[in-house]
Amino acid sequence: MDSKRAYGALAQADPVLAELIAQYGTPDPFEFHDGGRTAGSNFAAMVLHILGQQISTRVAFILYDRLADVLGGTPTASSVAGLGPERVKALGTSRAKAVYLADLADRVRTGSLDIERMDHLTDEEAVEALVAVKGVGQWSAEMFLIHQLRRADILPAGDVGIRKAVAAAYRLDGVPGVDEVRERGTRWAPYRTFASALLWSYLSVSTAALSKA
Incomplete structure (x- = not known):
């Protein structure tokens, strides 16, 4: 999967994601932090x-x-x-x-x-x-x-972290519902997995910064 192409397409499709990419980079969405435990199974x-x-x-x-x-x-x-x-x-x-x-x-x-x-x-x-x-x-x-399957177009719209990240990144009044996140994410296809990784990374960095403030 060409990460550069995926994030380039997201930046063109959505100016908010373009700003996040500029600030937080291009995280690998497929990385599985299991410490080698599952041995590829x-x-x-x-x-x-x-x-x-x-x-x-x-x-x-x-x-x-x-x-x-x-x-x-x-x-x-x-x-x-x-x-x-x-x-x-x-x-x-x-x-x-x-x-x-x-x-x-x-x-x-x-x-x-x-x-x-x-x-x-x-x-x-x-x-x-x-x-x-x-x-x-x-x-x-x-x-x-x-x-595990390394699919490029998955948006876990029900994930609380994704919903909170969308609320913060798009400056919404409240945390959006699942359907609203899915609707907003239509413009991210066929790279919604990469958009999800970016939103998770943004939320993680933002949360860490707030905890130190």
């Missing part, structure tokens, strides 16, 4: 995404590392299925997430979800396949499409 990456729902990244890594340690390496569908929900829960995660991981493992193990080979699917088809897994919602599926 889409299944293991989704395990980490599920464990990380509604908790901090630091805690998610702790839970993932406990799971990998018990399994003796990078989680696979067979090893997670063999462990079972109760033993996964005993590692410190919630019962719900243990059930979600069991369902993910079962679907991958039986072939109903070919998670390692999804490149032939459209964005819509990939999201549909992923959200069929218990506990995998739109946001988790979109994160997977960005970081």
Whole structure:
């Protein structure tokens, strides 16, 4: 994916994004900060995404590392299925997430979800396949499409960070709703993943600056 072309197109399409690019640069939207834990495995990456729902990244890594340690390496569908929900829960995660991981493992193990080979699917088809897994919602599926499938035109409009960044960057009176963000983002196609990365970067820098003020 040509990052220079993508950000160049965004700058031409939207003067606000052009200003953000000038100030905050061109972040890599596909970078996955897992510390090498998932070893390029889409299944293991989704395990980490599920464990990380509604908790901090630091805690998610702790839970993932406990799971990998018990399994003796990078989680696979067979090893997670063999462990079972109760033993996964005993590692410190919630019962719900243990059930979600069991369902993910079962679907991958039986072939109903070919998670390692999804490149032939459209964005819509990939999201549909992923959200069929218990506990995998739109946001988790979109994160997977960005970081694992490296799709260029994903806008997680329901993400609170994206909505806050849009409110600040466009000087809105309040945080916009999901539909408003999607509508505003139509001009960013086919590079909405890059626009999302830019908005996240802007929010992160702005938040850090405010905390030091």
